[in-house]
Amino acid sequence: ALLITDECINCDVCEPQCPNSAIYMGDEFYEINPDQCTECIGHHEEPQCVVVCPVECIEKDSAHPEDQAQLHAKYLRLVQA
Numbered sequence: 860a861l862l863i864t865d866e867c868i869n870c871d872v873c874e875p876q877c878p879n880s881a882i883y884m885g886d887e888f889y890e891i892n893p894d895q896c897t898e899c900i901g902h903h904e905e906p907q908c909v910v911v912c913p914v915e916c917i918e919k920d921s922a923h924p925e926d927q928a929q930l931h932a933k934y935l936r937l938v939q940a
């Protein structure tokens with residue numbers, strides 16, 4: 860999964876771009892639900908939130924490291940849910 864850092868300026872552009880509805884407004888800035896973030900695997904070549912973020916505040920979530928196979932398995936779980 861990816862993680863939004865406290866450098867987020869709450870510009871709102873990433874939230875509607877997420878194919879998994881993983882992005883939501885947190886207490887102070889936008890956050891990503893790691894259970895729903897496939898790093899865009901299954902939907903797009905690149906993480907769409909990273910593509911649109913104007914301040915480059917989205918990075919790999921070191922608390923939720925996943926390889927391509929795990930991310931793809933998550934994608935399949937989400938589309939079947």
Ligand code: SF4
Nearest residue numbers: 877896898899906908
């Ligand atoms: Fe959503 Fe993709 Fe960003 Fe994950 S990487 S939060 S799935 S847009």
Ligand code: SF4
Nearest residue numbers: 867868870871873912
């Ligand atoms: Fe925050 Fe970047 Fe999303 Fe804008 S695009 S709300 S700065 S994470």
